[in-house]
Amino acid sequence: xxxxxxxxxxxxxxxxxxxxxxxHKACSCGSAFGESDLHAFMDWGSxxxxxxxxxxxxxxxxxxARASSVCRRWNEVFHIPDLWRRFEFELNQPATSYLxxxxxxxxQQIIKRHAxxxxxxxxxxxxxxxxxxxxCNILSQLVNCSIKTLGLISTAKPSFMNVSKAHFAxxxxxxxxxxxxxxxxxxxxxxxxxxxxxxxxxxxxxxLKLLKMSSCxxxxxxxxxxxxxxxxxxxxxxxxxxxxxxxLLLALSSEKHVDLEHLRIDVVSENPGQVEFHTIKxxxxxxxxxxxxxxxxxxxxxLYEEEFDAFFREETPVTHLYFGRAVSKAMLGRIGxxxxxxxxxxxxxxxxxxxxxxxxRIAERCKNLTAMGLGECEVTCRGFIExxxxxxxxxxxxxxxxxxxxxxxxxxLDQLHLEVSKHLGRMWFxxxxxxx
Numbered sequence: 001x002x003x004x005x006x007x008x009x010x011x012x013x014x015x016x017x018x019x020x021x022x023x024h025k026a027c028s029c030g031s032a033f034g035e036s037d038l039h040a041f042m043d044w045g046s047x048x049x050x051x052x053x054x055x056x057x058x059x060x061x062x063x064x065a066r067a068s069s070v071c072r073r074w075n076e077v078f079h080i081p082d083l084w085r086r087f088e089f090e091l092n093q094p095a096t097s098y099l100x101x102x103x104x105x106x107x108q109q110i111i112k113r114h115a116x117x118x119x120x121x122x123x124x125x126x127x128x129x130x131x132x133x134x135x136c137n138i139l140s141q142l143v144n145c146s147i148k149t150l151g152l153i154s155t156a157k158p159s160f161m162n163v164s165k166a167h168f169a170x171x172x173x174x175x176x177x178x179x180x181x182x183x184x185x186x187x188x189x190x191x192x193x194x195x196x197x198x199x200x201x202x203x204x205x206x207x208l209k210l211l212k213m214s215s216c217x218x219x220x221x222x223x224x225x226x227x228x229x230x231x232x233x234x235x236x237x238x239x240x241x242x243x244x245x246x247x248l249l250l251a252l253s254s255e256k257h258v259d260l261e262h263l264r265i266d267v268v269s270e271n272p273g274q275v276e277f278h279t280i281k282x283x284x285x286x287x288x289x290x291x292x293x294x295x296x297x298x299x300x301x302x303l304y305e306e307e308f309d310a311f312f313r314e315e316t317p318v319t320h321l322y323f324g325r326a327v328s329k330a331m332l333g334r335i336g337x338x339x340x341x342x343x344x345x346x347x348x349x350x351x352x353x354x355x356x357x358x359x360x361r362i363a364e365r366c367k368n369l370t371a372m373g374l375g376e377c378e379v380t381c382r383g384f385i386e387x388x389x390x391x392x393x394x395x396x397x398x399x400x401x402x403x404x405x406x407x408x409x410x411x412x413l414d415q416l417h418l419e420v421s422k423h424l425g426r427m428w429f430x431x432x433x434x435x436x
Contacts, residue, residue, distance in 0.1 A: 091135055093130055124153045147175055201227055209234060252292075253292070301327070
């Protein structure tokens with residue numbers, strides 16, 4: 001019995017020894033780390049400047065401003081120039097918009113202390129005229145800036161279009177004259193005019209690479225031609241079709257001009273019959289492609305069916321086509337015949353006549369086609385499978401609404417899914433809603 005008791009006692013002592021050992025190790029770890037080190041680790045104010053700067057860059061502006069009041073060190077980082085090179089002013093009226101706005105006091109602090117640090121600036125405004133005018137007032141105060149990119153963004157119309165042309169031009173002139181190193185400007189849906197473009201060119205012709213100015217009704221073909229003639233480094237241009245001309249394409253094709261990479265053209269008509277669209281000569285398109293063989297020419301169409309007569313009568317080097325309204329079978333037939341560089345085609349609506357022949361012609365002639373989207377159209381299952389078979393695996397994006405596909409005697413929708421997947425070399429299903 002004694003031996004048994006002794007054995008039992010040893011077994012009970014083992015866990016106690018283990019617990020003491022663990023406690024000793026824990027104490028030794030604590031002493032090794034040191035209470036002072038632990039407190040230092042918990043002292044956020046002692047973080048290195050570059051670490052705090054990284055944290056601040058991920059914070060929304062309001063939270064960043066609040067964080068700057070934690071301690072003197074954080075406030076110092078809050079005013080480091082690197083933190084203010086990229087900034088977006090948000091200007092919204094509480095009565096008309098649910099979006100947050102940059103606080104007026106913070107705006108004044110930025111103008112006072114950081115105007116000369118700003119390099120990548122954008123203004124996001126709501127539809128109210130007051131917000132657009134506030135943006136112009138801020139621009140007018142950036143007299144010591146060295147801005148490289150400028151963007152004016154309206155979340156809803158009319159916004160900047162309701163600002164007086166004189167006020168808008170005066171605000172832009174301040175930036176154009178003082179920056180002298182602008183490389184990117186996005187001023188869609190604004191009262192930009194020819195005199196403003198001349199000021200831009202006079203001060204930034206050597207640095208300008210991107211200009212997006214769709215829906216600027218006060219700009220004339222002569223105004224944009226002035227930009228193309230003198231800004232030889234321009235690589236990206238977005239404009240409305242009404243200011244596109246043969247002279248502009250030839251200017252972009254001159255020996256002095258760098259290769260154009262991206263040309264976006266918006267073809268828009270609000271009321272049918274009010275706008276007469278001109279035709280660009282094939283020779284002008286050819287000159288552009290010869291000079292810039294890799295240029296992407298993107299065209300967005302928002303026209304009525306009867307307004308397409310001026311387009312694609314001859315070969316046109318367009319690469320991306322988007323139709324926001326209904327487009328006729330005849331128009332799609334011309335695209336198949338005269339758009340050999342086509343890469344992407346999106347048709348939101350067509351009608352009730354199957355597009356089998358048009359799609360097959362596009363597959364035959366447009367050897368670079370890699371993306372297709374069809375909305376309110378009709379295509380037979382057999383015709384669609386033939387189209388996919390001819391294009392094969394080069395169709396990397398194929399977005400077709402299920403309601404577009406018409407079952408026929410050869411294929412059901414289930415059979416179509418398997419057949420299309422086989423020709424694409426990957427699993428494919430029709431879409432239940434548009435993805436473009």
